Amino acid sequence: MASFSGFWIICLHLLSFCLRHVVSRQIVYSLSEEVSPGTFVGQLAKDLNLKLDELESRALRIVSTSSKKHFDVNMKTGALFVQDAIDREKLCPNSIVCTESLEAIVNNPLNVYSIEVKILDVNDNTPTFPGRSQNIRISEHTVPGTKFPLLSAEDPDVGSNSVASYKLSSNQFFSLDVNTETDSGPSPELVLQKALDREKQAEIHLILTAVDGGKPARSGTASIVVSVLDANDNSPTFSKPVYKAQVPENVAVGTVVLKLNATDPDEGVNGEVIYTFKQGQRGVSDKFIINSSSGEIAIAGPLDYEDVSAYELRVEARDKGHSPLASHCKVLVEVLDVNDNAPDIKLTSLLDNVSEGAKKGTVIAFITVQDRDEGKNGKVHCAISKNSPFVLESTQGKYYSLVLGTELDREENELYNVSITAADEGTPALSSTTVVTVRVSDVNDNPPRFPEPAINVYVKENSQAGGLIAVVSAKDIDVGGNAHVTYSLFDSSNTPLSSVVSINSVTGEIYSMQSFNYEEIKHFHFQVQATDSGTPPLSSNVTVNVFILDQNDNSPVILPPYSEAGSVNTENIPYSAEAGYFVAKIRAVDADSGYNALLSYHITEPKGTNLFRIGSSSGEIRTKRRMSDNDLKTHPLVLTVCDHGDPSLSATVSVDVVVVESLDSMQPSLRQVPMKEEGFSDLNLYLLIAIVSVSVIFLLSLIALIAAKCYSSDGAFSSCSAPVVTTHPDGSWSYSKSTQQYDVCFSSDTLKSDVVVFPSPFPPVDAELISINGGDTFTRTQTLPSSEKTK
Numbered sequence: 111m112a113s114f115s116g117f118w119i120i121c122l123h124l125l126s127f128c129l130r131h132v133v134s135r136q137i138v139y140s141l142s143e144e145v146s147p148g149t150f151v152g153q154l155a156k157d158l159n160l161k162l163d164e165l166e167s168r169a170l171r172i173v174s175t176s177s178k179k180h181f182d183v184n185m186k187t188g189a190l191f192v193q194d195a196i197d198r199e200k201l202c203p204n205s206i207v208c209t210e211s212l213e214a215i216v217n218n219p220l221n222v223y224s225i226e227v228k229i230l231d232v233n234d235n236t237p238t239f240p241g242r243s244q245n246i247r248i249s250e251h252t253v254p255g256t257k258f259p260l261l262s263a264e265d266p267d268v269g270s271n272s273v274a275s276y277k278l279s280s281n282q283f284f285s286l287d288v289n290t291e292t293d294s295g296p297s298p299e300l301v302l303q304k305a306l307d308r309e310k311q312a313e314i315h316l317i318l319t320a321v322d323g324g325k326p327a328r329s330g331t332a333s334i335v336v337s338v339l340d341a342n343d344n345s346p347t348f349s350k351p352v353y354k355a356q357v358p359e360n361v362a363v364g365t366v367v368l369k370l371n372a373t374d375p376d377e378g379v380n381g382e383v384i385y386t387f388k389q390g391q392r393g394v395s396d397k398f399i400i401n402s403s404s405g406e407i408a409i410a411g412p413l414d415y416e417d418v419s420a421y422e423l424r425v426e427a428r429d430k431g432h433s434p435l436a437s438h439c440k441v442l443v444e445v446l447d448v449n450d451n452a453p454d455i456k457l458t459s460l461l462d463n464v465s466e467g468a469k470k471g472t473v474i475a476f477i478t479v480q481d482r483d484e485g486k487n488g489k490v491h492c493a494i495s496k497n498s499p500f501v502l503e504s505t506q507g508k509y510y511s512l513v514l515g516t517e518l519d520r521e522e523n524e525l526y527n528v529s530i531t532a533a534d535e536g537t538p539a540l541s542s543t544t545v546v547t548v549r550v551s552d553v554n555d556n557p558p559r560f561p562e563p564a565i566n567v568y569v570k571e572n573s574q575a576g577g578l579i580a581v582v583s584a585k586d587i588d589v590g591g592n593a594h595v596t597y598s599l600f601d602s603s604n605t606p607l608s609s610v611v612s613i614n615s616v617t618g619e620i621y622s623m624q625s626f627n628y629e630e631i632k633h634f635h636f637q638v639q640a641t642d643s644g645t646p647p648l649s650s651n652v653t654v655n656v657f658i659l660d661q662n663d664n665s666p667v668i669l670p671p672y673s674e675a676g677s678v679n680t681e682n683i684p685y686s687a688e689a690g691y692f693v694a695k696i697r698a699v700d701a702d703s704g705y706n707a708l709l710s711y712h713i714t715e716p717k718g719t720n721l722f723r724i725g726s727s728s729g730e731i732r733t734k735r736r737m738s739d740n741d742l743k744t745h746p747l748v749l750t751v752c753d754h755g756d757p758s759l760s761a762t763v764s765v766d767v768v769v770v771e772s773l774d775s776m777q778p779s780l781r782q783v784p785m786k787e788e789g790f791s792d793l794n795l796y797l798l799i800a801i802v803s804v805s806v807i808f809l810l811s812l813i814a815l816i817a818a819k820c821y822s823s824d825g826a827f828s829s830c831s832a833p834v835v836t837t838h839p840d841g842s843w844s845y846s847k848s849t850q851q852y853d854v855c856f857s858s859d860t861l862k863s864d865v866v867v868f869p870s871p872f873p874p875v876d877a878e879l880i881s882i883n884g885g886d887t888f889t890r891t892q893t894l895p896s897s898e899k900t901k
């Protein structure tokens with residue numbers, strides 16, 4: 111095929127060669143492009159040597175090789191004119207010389223004339239850039255001098271009408287270099303004049319102007335956008351070199367203390383900041399935590415002002431660039447004191463115990479009070495519990511001493527719990543308390559004490575030697591040896607007491623060493639001393655009053671002139687004796703006392719006599735009636751005197767009463783001599799005393815009965831007893847009151863009463879006591895018969 115088409119091309123050339131031979135000559139015209147249609151191009155007819163009138167007949171016509179018919183011929187004038195506007199750039203683009211080849215053809219004879227119209231360029235095109243703007247990306251690290259080619263502008267005009275020069279809008283970074291040594295016209299290049307800084311200017315806008323060489327020149331512009339590419343050339347910058355924060359020490363874990371702010375002007379990852387604590391800081395990581403992205407520093411662990419009062423943290427801020435840049439800052443965290451420590455009380459006891467005899471001012475303990483807090487929170491006041499015998503003396507600052515303020519008495523209080531309270535001045539205040547236990551040790555300052563100054567002991571006479579008669583006991587309120595009591599007899603009299611009583615020194619039991627005879631000794635007393643084992647020992651006394659209790663161990667004894675059974679006593683009475691005639695008076699005594707000595711007289715023989723009677727208490731024998739002739743002359747009487755003991759003892763006496771005609775025949779020697787008048791008056795006095803006593807006793811007893819107020823005292827004598835007055839069937843009275851007993855007997859047998867007044871064996875406790883070798887101070891009053899036998 112290729113060879114076939116090549117063949118036709120050769121043929122065409124040959125044909126055209128032949129035709130040229132036909133064509134006589136070539137006609138050349140020139141014409142500027144873009145002229146308006148109708149513009150005259152050349153006098154074609156004349157140039158072809160054709161007559162104007164032949165034009166029509168020979169049918170001159172223009173044939174163009176180009177598709178568009180730009181030219182035509184005026185058949186009348188024979189002129190060639192522009193039929194259609196010609197654009198050189200369209201007609202022959204890319205060629206510097208542009209010709210339009212036409213052929214003028216005439217018939218009769220056929221002639222072909224070749225016409226060439228040279229189209230001359232007109233500067234009708236402005237230079238244009240491809241695209242409205244050009245983007246150029248330049249890294250900010252680029253060195254000045256670097257060139258960046260720009261797209262050239264295009265101008266379809268040719269020659270000098272084409273792009274001749276470029277201009278760049280004024281700016282500080284770039285200059286323009288135009289390379290003219292290229293085929294395709296000058297090409298512009300940007301030349302970096304000055305280092306770029308994205309952070310200052312990230313985009314630079316330039317305008318490039320292309321100017322052609324036509325007259326007038328035409329120009330076109332393009333905008334050039336230079337984007338400065340970021341390089342990680344900036345380190346993060348903290349807003350402050352040092353950050354300060356204050357937190358109370360009780361701040362909650364998790365609380366944000368402060369927020370760091372480091373900014374990095376770089377772009378993207380180059381500007382993303384990571385915060386970290388610098389390595390190797392002691393005690394920081396367990397107390398603080400930093401949010402690497404936000405820069406917030408929060409509390410990670412509990413703070414304690416008393417441990418660390420300030421923290422200095424070093425923080426690094428680093429960007430995420432390829433080769434990261436970092437910077438540092440200091441964070442000062444000041445921990446504020448909070449009153450979180452109670453005062454601490456330290457105690458140094460000097461004495462385990464304090465002697466109750468210790469002097470005022472004795473130092474018992476040293477106290478140190480500390481509060482770890484600061485300022486008011488650490489200012490401590492110390493106080494001691496009130497009502498204690500101790501005082502707190504402030505020595506200096508936090509030192510105190512516990513001192514004895516008053517004297518002590520162990521017997522009152524042997525243990526003190528002294529509470530010491532320390533409080534600080536914080537709000538709220540914290541306090542702590544320590545209790546010091548102070549024992550008071552004993553001093554022998556109390557003697558043993560008997561419950562009563564004296565005790566009364568009653569011992570039956572004739573009781574066995576060696577019997578327990580009493581127990582004494584003394585209490586000592588001290589302790590230990592100071593309270594260990596021993597008993598001893600304290601011999602105040604000359605009589606060797608040890609032969610009478612003995613004492614068990616440990617138990618205080620008192621034993622008799624002999625049998626007592628009431629008739630010999632009725633009472634004695636001695637002292638028992640109780641002594642403790644302290645140094646020096648203390649002692650006290652108790653008086654022991656021993657009363658021997660009477661036993662009925664003595665029989666009544668008939669007093670002379672009568673004598674006991676065996677001998678016969680004789681009394682004469684006159685036959686004329688009236689009823690109630692005094693025959694005789696039997697007198698008896700009993701060594702015992704009380705009832706054991708209260709005697710009564712009876713006629714035992716003859717039983718049921720109707721002639722004589724005897725005053726049971728007076729012992730007076732009188733006649734019951736006058737004698738009669740039927741009566742015997744001699745009346746043997748057996749009289750018995752008995753006491754009121756249990757069992758009763760008695761004595762008998764025999765009296766023969768002889769009835770005589772006249773008393774003159776009586777033997778005066780046997781007669782009982784009656785008492786004298788003076789004696790009688792003495793007796794009257796005794797009687798008076800007795801009656802007054804009885805009256806007083808009555809009165810007292812009545813008062814006591816009315817009062818009827820009883821109270822009990824101790825032990826054996828505690829019975830609450832009103833005085834008791836009893837009337838005996840024989841007409842006698844007896845009066846008794848707990849510790850005292852008086853027996854008063856009135857005889858109703860006689861006008862002249864026998865009054866027997868004697869104390870019972872229970873004397874009043876506080877009565878004057880008899881000593882062991884003292885006399886018998888018991889009063890025993892017995893009125894002897896006051897009447898006498900009238901002669």
Ligand SMILES: *[C@@H]1O[C@H](CO)[C@@H](O)[C@H](O)[C@H]1NC(C)=O
Nearest residue numbers: 348349369370371372373404
């Ligand atoms: C950090 O500081 C910059 C300027 O100093 C400010 O514009 C920005 O808002 C701050 N960022 C924060 C999170 O505080």
Ligand SMILES: *[C@@H]1O[C@H](CO)[C@@H](O)[C@H](O)[C@H]1NC(C)=O
Nearest residue numbers: 400401402403404405406408
């Ligand atoms: C760090 O702070 C950011 C923003 O405040 C938050 O979203 C993130 O959860 C925090 N990270 C941690 C571990 O607390």
Ligand SMILES: *[C@@H]1O[C@H](CO)[C@@H](O)[C@H](O)[C@H]1NC(C)=O
Nearest residue numbers: 461462463464549550551552
């Ligand atoms: C009191 O203290 C002394 C010495 O400090 C000691 O010998 C004594 O046994 C103590 N007494 C008591 C009752 O604790």
Ligand SMILES: *[C@@H]1O[C@H](CO)[C@@H](O)[C@H](O)[C@H]1NC(C)=O
Nearest residue numbers: 523524525526527528545547
């Ligand atoms: C002192 O304290 C002790 C122990 O706490 C207690 O047993 C005792 O009863 C207290 N004594 C006084 C007098 O408060």
Ligand SMILES: *[C@@H]1O[C@H](CO)[C@@H](O)[C@H](O)[C@H]1NC(C)=O
Nearest residue numbers: 557600602637639649650651
């Ligand atoms: C004990 O009695 C004796 C003699 O009466 C006396 O000298 C002594 O002082 C008394 N002792 C006391 C402690 O009363």
